[in-house]
Amino acid sequence: MAASLQNPNSESQIPADLLTARTIEIHASILKLESLKPSKQVNSLFTNLVKLFIANLEYTILSENGLVQPKKVAFVGSGPMPLTSLIMASHHMKSTHFDNFDIDGKANHMARKIVSDTEFEKRMKFHTCDILEVKKKLGEYDCIFLAALFGMSKE
Numbered sequence: 001m002a003a004s005l006q007n008p009n010s011e012s013q014i015p016a017d018l019l020t021a022r023t024i025e026i027h028a029s030i031l032k033l034e035s036l037k038p039s040k041q042v043n044s045l046f047t048n049l050v051k052l053f054i055a056n057l058e059y060t061i062l063s064e065n066g067l068v069q070p071k072k073v074a075f076v077g078s079g080p081m082p083l084t085s086l087i088m089a090s091h092h093m094k095s096t097h098f099d100n101f102d103i104d105g106k107a108n109h110m111a112r113k114i115v116s117d118t119e120f121e122k123r124m125k126f127h128t129c130d131i132l133e134v135k136k137k138l139g140e141y142d143c144i145f146l147a148a149l150f151g152m153s154k155e
């Protein structure tokens with residue numbers, strides 16, 4: 001998906017009219033699908049929707065608060081498919097180092113595979129640990145993302 005129109009404030013922010021047009025386009029494509037079962041086409045359309053909204057929203061919030069190119073970002077609860085980190089790294093934070101934390105070693109194993117042999121491998125690392133055990137380490141980051149549905153229990 002082409003999400004690269006520029007404005008003076010951020011590299012990849014999409015103007016509202018284009019955002020609306022792309023949303024209508026994706027919506028029309030989704031309506032044409034016979035099924036919403038995972039498939040290359042379904043996955044691609046929903047990935048495009050995520051790219052369009054979540055990463056742009058997150059980046060807009062960050063840039064409005066003066067954080068345009070953080071040096072180090074932590075992503076807590078990155079899971080097996082570190083989509084937010086990848087979108088941030090590819091579209092918005094093109095020189096930022098990403099440390100992704102997840103308690104699940106298998107999730108990290110899969111995530112490492114996704115970035116291996118890509119341009120992101122060097123600046124995207126995956127750490128297996130309970131984030132509660134490394135709370136102090138979080139102090140070294142310019143920005144910390146918490147994954148959706150991360151930590152649903154009281155603790």
Ligand SMILES: C[S@@+](CC[C@H](N)C(=O)[O-])C[C@H]1O[C@@H](n2cnc3c(N)ncnc32)[C@H](O)[C@@H]1O
Pocket residue numbers: 076077078079080081082083084101102103104107129130131132147148149150151
């Ligand atoms: C729903 S997944 C989120 C994945 C998805 N990529 C996202 O951005 O929404 C939440 C992740 O948080 C991780 N998690 C839960 N508790 C954790 C903890 N105490 N420390 C580190 N990771 C944790 C889980 O293993 C899981 O992979």
